[in-house]
Amino acid sequence: MSSPDSRPRGKNTVLTFREMKREGRPIVAMTAYDHLFARLLHESGVDLLLVGDSLGQVVLGLPSTLPVTLDQMIHHAAAVRRGAPDAFVVLDMPFLTYQVSPAEALRNAGRAMQETGVDAVKVEGGGARVVEAVGRIVDAGIPVMGHVGLTPQSVHALGGYKVQGRGPEAAERVLKEALALEAAGCFSVVLELLPASLSRTVTDALSIPTIGIGAGPDCDGQVLVAYDALGLNERFAPRFLKRFAQLAEEVRSGVSTYVAEVRSGAYPSAEHSFEDEA
Numbered sequence: 001m002s003s004p005d006s007r008p009r010g011k012n013t014v015l016t017f018r019e020m021k022r023e024g025r026p027i028v029a030m031t032a033y034d035h036l037f038a039r040l041l042h043e044s045g046v047d048l049l050l051v052g053d054s055l056g057q058v059v060l061g062l063p064s065t066l067p068v069t070l071d072q073m074i075h076h077a078a079a080v081r082r083g084a085p086d087a088f089v090v091l092d093m094p095f096l097t098y099q100v101s102p103a104e105a106l107r108n109a110g111r112a113m114q115e116t117g118v119d120a121v122k123v124e125g126g127g128a129r130v131v132e133a134v135g136r137i138v139d140a141g142i143p144v145m146g147h148v149g150l151t152p153q154s155v156h157a158l159g160g161y162k163v164q165g166r167g168p169e170a171a172e173r174v175l176k177e178a179l180a181l182e183a184a185g186c187f188s189v190v191l192e193l194l195p196a197s198l199s200r201t202v203t204d205a206l207s208i209p210t211i212g213i214g215a216g217p218d219c220d221g222q223v224l225v226a227y228d229a230l231g232l233n234e235r236f237a238p239r240f241l242k243r244f245a246q247l248a249e250e251v252r253s254g255v256s257t258y259v260a261e262v263r264s265g266a267y268p269s270a271e272h273s274f275e276d277e278a
């Protein structure tokens with residue numbers, strides 16, 4: 001399989017993403033939660049698979065990412081790793097697995113790495129506690145992706161899923177957090193729901209790549225939740241989202257045909273049945 005720029009593809013590493021930023025090649029990331037999607041996304045040229053804690057809403061039907069547990073993340077990340085052994089896979093550390101203390105953050109990140117075989121972990125926020133935890137995890141040799149702007153694990157403190165970084169003070173805070181995450185050793189930072197001009201400023205200020213979601217075109221890469229981008233999750237339609245396929249319609253159409261054919265007796269036909277002898 002070759003990437004869209006048709007260079008041969010080895011396994012991506014943290015160095016690949018730095019090089020992509022330096023060369024101005026956009027990094028394409030997508031969420032994956034199971035082995036089949038992981039395989040399809042990797043085969044289609046996605047550079048980085050994120051096992052997001054959006055798992056909670058997208059797959060488990062939970063109201064937010066807050067109830068997602070490390071056990072659930074490990075279960076799904078291990079499946080993603082099995083589906084795409086050569087992909088660069090990032091596991092999103094769930095709520096309260098890295099905020100309590102740096103030692104606990106390292107223990108949990110280490111467990112995530114050991115039990116799944118992922119390549120990196122992701123944490124949300126750029127405050128002092130998270131930055132300290134990042135430093136501890138990175139010191140142990142585990143690559144960490146940061147995440148600033150709209151950080152869904154803090155949805156209650158932020159007052160909803162709103163664009164962040166509007167106004168000079170809020171913008172300054174986002175920039176400071178991103179710089180602190182870089183200084184602590186993050187290999188990249190997700191920028192979520194930010195004004196495009198702020199994302200540009202942050203991207204220019206950092207030497208590590210920024211991966212945007214709802215953060216405009218000037219990030220070093222983009223990430224989307226696969227089920228949203230492929231039109232499986234029709235109820236989620238934020239302004240930043242583009243649907244690149246209409247899978248919900250395809251699913252309904254295929255399932256309706258199956259229902260009709262079973263009811264009419266058209267399926268299974270002789271072609272789909274076995275006889276006593278071959």
Ligand code: KIV
Nearest residue numbers: 031052053054190223
């Ligand atoms: O959990 C997730 O899917 C994420 C992405 C939206 C970046 O954190």
